[in-house]
Amino acid sequence: MSEAVALPPEKKNNLKLVIIASCVGTLIEWYDLFLAVILASILSTQLFPEGENKFIETLAIVATTYLIRPFGSLLFGKMGDKSGRKQSFLISLLLMGAATFLIGCIPTFNQVGWLAPIMFLVLRLAQGLAISGEYSGAVIYVAEHAPENKRGFYTGFIQTTSSIALIVCLVVVFATRSVMSDESFTSFGWRIPFLFSAVLVFISYLIRRKLHESPVFAELKKEGKTSSAPIRETFKTKKNVGLILSAIFGGNAAQSAIQQTNQFVALFFLQRTVKLTDTTSILILAVGILLAGPLFQIFGALSDKVGRKKVILAGLFLGLVTIPLTFYTFLEMGNPMRLDTIQHIDTQTTLIFIGLTFLLTVASALVYGPMGAFLMELFPTKIRYTSMGFTYNVGNGAIGGSTPVITELIRSSVVISFAFAPYTGLIYPLALIVIGIFVNIFFVKETNMNNLRD
Numbered sequence: 001m002s003e004a005v006a007l008p009p010e011k012k013n014n015l016k017l018v019i020i021a022s023c024v025g026t027l028i029e030w031y032d033l034f035l036a037v038i039l040a041s042i043l044s045t046q047l048f049p050e051g052e053n054k055f056i057e058t059l060a061i062v063a064t065t066y067l068i069r070p071f072g073s074l075l076f077g078k079m080g081d082k083s084g085r086k087q088s089f090l091i092s093l094l095l096m097g098a099a100t101f102l103i104g105c106i107p108t109f110n111q112v113g114w115l116a117p118i119m120f121l122v123l124r125l126a127q128g129l130a131i132s133g134e135y136s137g138a139v140i141y142v143a144e145h146a147p148e149n150k151r152g153f154y155t156g157f158i159q160t161t162s163s164i165a166l167i168v169c170l171v172v173v174f175a176t177r178s179v180m181s182d183e184s185f186t187s188f189g190w191r192i193p194f195l196f197s198a199v200l201v202f203i204s205y206l207i208r209r210k211l212h213e214s215p216v217f218a219e220l221k222k223e224g225k226t227s228s229a230p231i232r233e234t235f236k237t238k239k240n241v242g243l244i245l246s247a248i249f250g251g252n253a254a255q256s257a258i259q260q261t262n263q264f265v266a267l268f269f270l271q272r273t274v275k276l277t278d279t280t281s282i283l284i285l286a287v288g289i290l291l292a293g294p295l296f297q298i299f300g301a302l303s304d305k306v307g308r309k310k311v312i313l314a315g316l317f318l319g320l321v322t323i324p325l326t327f328y329t330f331l332e333m334g335n336p337m338r339l340d341t342i343q344h345i346d347t348q349t350t351l352i353f354i355g356l357t358f359l360l361t362v363a364s365a366l367v368y369g370p371m372g373a374f375l376m377e378l379f380p381t382k383i384r385y386t387s388m389g390f391t392y393n394v395g396n397g398a399i400g401g402s403t404p405v406i407t408e409l410i411r412s413s414v415v416i417s418f419a420f421a422p423y424t425g426l427i428y429p430l431a432l433i434v435i436g437i438f439v440n441i442f443f444v445k446e447t448n449m450n451n452l453r454d
Contacts, residue, residue: 015154018145021211022138023157025093025204029134030165032100032197033127036062036120037264037404038169041271042190046108047116056412059405061121065128066401069393074231076133077386081230084213084221085144085385089137093208096130097201099123104194132397136389139372144216144452149304152448155372156300162368163293163361166263170286172196174279216452220381230386240387243378248395250444251312252375254436255367256400257429258319262360263289264404265425269327270353273422274334275343284350288357292365299369307446308374313437315366320433322363323426326356331422377447384452403429 036043044058051057080088103123109116139155146154172193177185213221220226227233235241263285270281303311330353335343345353379387407425414424 015145017207018142018211019154019157021204021207022089022142023161025089025208026134026138026158027161027165027168028197028200028204029093029096029131030162031168031200032096033065033131034166034169034263035100035173035193035197036065036103036124038173038267039190039193040268042186043120045186046190047106047120049109056405056408057117059408061117061124063402063405064121065124065131066397068125068128069132069397069401070390072129072132073136073389073393074386075129076137077234077389078230080133080137080140080385080389081227081383085137085141085217086208086211086213088133088385089141090205090208092130092133092137093201093205096127096134097198097205099126099130100194100197100201104191104197128397132389132393135372136376136385136392140376140384140388141214143373143376144214148451150301151377151452152304152308152370152373153297153301155376156297156369159300159365159369159372160293160296162259163289163296163364167286167290167293169193170282174282174286177278216381219453225382227382230383233383234387234390240379240383244387244391244394246439246443247375247378247391248399249435250439251316251367251436252371252392252395253399254316254319254429254432255312255364255371256396257403257432258315258323258360258367259364260400260403261323261407261426261429262357262364265407265429266326266330266357266360268404268408269330269422270334274330275339275341276334276345277342280345280350284353285357288354289361291354292358292361295362295365296369299365300373303370303373304448308370308377308448309440309444309446311370312367312374313440315363315368316433316437316440318366319360319363320430320437322356322359323430323433324423326360327423327426329353329356374447377450377452381452400432403432 040058040062041055044054048054048057076088076092079091100123103120106119106123107116135158138158142158143151143155176189176192180189212218217226233240234244267281267285270276270284271278276284299311299315331338333349333352334345375388375392376384378391406428409425410427411422411425
């Protein structure tokens with residue numbers, strides 16, 4: 001009688017390693033994505049011809065990263081739902097790293113003419129495809145490892161990576177600028193933060209290679225229940241399409257609008273309208289965002305106890321109040337005479353501005369902290385990657401991610417009284433917040449008790 005053959009034990013991941021690997025990779029991808037926004041003013045002088053609209057043209061190309069993300073989410077979502085979560089976010093990490101490194105190698109407009117902005121456009125599109133697969137994969141991967149009553153707590157660590165990445169961006173750019181003259185930084189120094197990304201990506205890739213597939217997906221695959229056509233199934237039923245629309249307009253687009261306003265619209269406003277120095281503007285944003293950074297994880301954990309919906313709604317209401325208050329105070333205290341020269345503010349005013357940035361970041365953390373868990377809990381396992389990815393990348397990417405370029409377009413093209421002119425661009429994020437509050441109250445259901453294996 002032959003002996004029974006022992007089956008190899010199922011490979012399992014250490015939860016701490018899962019969180020570290022997911023967070024580090026996602027942080028690096030956000031760092032890569034944010035660099036071009038932070039350096040938009042310099043990129044406009046290096047990669048575009050002289051002209052009044054070159055800054056808006058630069059922001060328009062930056063925005064293509066967000067506009068292409070819904071298409072990338074379908075590509076990587078299909079891969080993640082058919083082949084596994086791990087493979088999808090490994091490929092997205094490498095694609096992002098390669099694109100960011102090559103942005104640092106683009107010749108200037110003076111060297112190659114219109115080929116420079118075309119190359120910038122192609123590489124930003126590649127970055128958009130990459131981040132569309134990265135974030136959703138990381139959130140799902142962590143949540144499918146986490147205990148059922150702590151999904152908000154553990155995915156909250158990933159939610160902090162966006163703000164930490166912005167801080168890292170600001171620090172790297174500031175450190176690079178501080179060791180060279182303005183002329184040197186404008187000439188070649190701006191390339192260093194892009195090239196530096198390659199080192200970070202390589203380290204993250206080595207960490208992620210050690211991971212195994214998530215237990216929820218592994219179980220689904222073992223039972224032969226994976227979807228053969230996740231894109232078609234995502235849009236096949238009215239129920240799933242309804243879930244997608246309610247999530248996009250019930251908080252996801254508004255969340256991105258608050259975050260983009262807090263991070264980039266505020267930075268451009270301080271630099272270009274209030275006329276503060278780049279150093280002062282970066283200091284204000286970096287300190288305010290850094291102080292509120294832990295709240296993303298804390299509010300994610302809070303949503304495990306009181307529900308995702310309550311926490312998200314609190315953030316939407318806070319954002320609706322703090323955005324107009326913050327920008328009005330920035331201008332009235334920073335440049336009340338509307339002078340077109342560099343302004344210098346005292347320590348007290350700087351502290352007030354940091355406090356306002358902190359409040360805006362609190363609003364962002366309330367909405368974004370639970371958002372990852374909320375979105376992935378909406379959808380069934382076999383189409384979770386595709387459905388969540390598409391939802392997130394339409395709301396957070398195409399609609400909310402376009403906030404900087406749309407606010408700049410509105411501000412520069414809408415003709416109203418001088419007193420209100422600097423604030424007209426805020427119409428866009430505020431409108432998304434109002435829509436988010438209405439849809440969330442009447443159409444969004446609580447998700448924190450949903451079973452991920454259903």
